[in-house]
Amino acid sequence: MDDSLLTHIEAVARTGKVIVSADDCSVVEMVKETITSGRTASFYLTAEQARTVKSWYWTPERIELSGIKVVTDQERTRIESELGLENIGSFRCTRIQCECGHTYGAFEFLQQGIREHGADAVRAVFALRNSSFLRANPALLAICPNCSQLLRGGGIEYDCDGYGGCCYQE
Numbered sequence: 001m002d003d004s005l006l007t008h009i010e011a012v013a014r015t016g017k018v019i020v021s022a023d024d025c026s027v028v029e030m031v032k033e034t035i036t037s038g039r040t041a042s043f044y045l046t047a048e049q050a051r052t053v054k055s056w057y058w059t060p061e062r063i064e065l066s067g068i069k070v071v072t073d074q075e076r077t078r079i080e081s082e083l084g085l086e087n088i089g090s091f092r093c094t095r096i097q098c099e100c101g102h103t104y105g106a107f108e109f110l111q112q113g114i115r116e117h118g119a120d121a122v123r124a125v126f127a128l129r130n131s132s133f134l135r136a137n138p139a140l141l142a143i144c145p146n147c148s149q150l151l152r153g154g155g156i157e158y159d160c161d162g163y164g165g166c167c168y169q170e
């Protein structure tokens, strides 16, 4: 391990976060266990590790039940023009219907992400090239932008090549 890598690890540890290094199989098992346990954690995985976890998680039944869908051309245009996010690639997510009739989907999710974390942080995640940011059981409270209601079952799930969020609900 070279010195510059250790410098980065030191910087991460200073923030109170931890870095775990293990073989692919152990990492994948750790992520699966976290997802099924319901605990919340964020993982920066290699593309291959992320692919393995997602192919285990996204069974045909789960895809069907969750209603996860890639953004429509219309959503993509709004996300680009109103939120200024150009590179959302294959982003797909589930939708939640609010009691007021408004649908909370990709646009609302990314808009809320920008409001809470800033546009640069959201852009940086989509710009990741070597790692895939995967959140297990993300504690996201979806808020309807139309009526400000907290959405029940706020567990929106999303996925794309560089960025995924899995919720486990059995």
Ligand SMILES: [Zn+2]
Pocket: 098, 099, 100, 101, 102, 144, 145, 146, 147, 148, 149
């Ligand atoms: Zn609403």
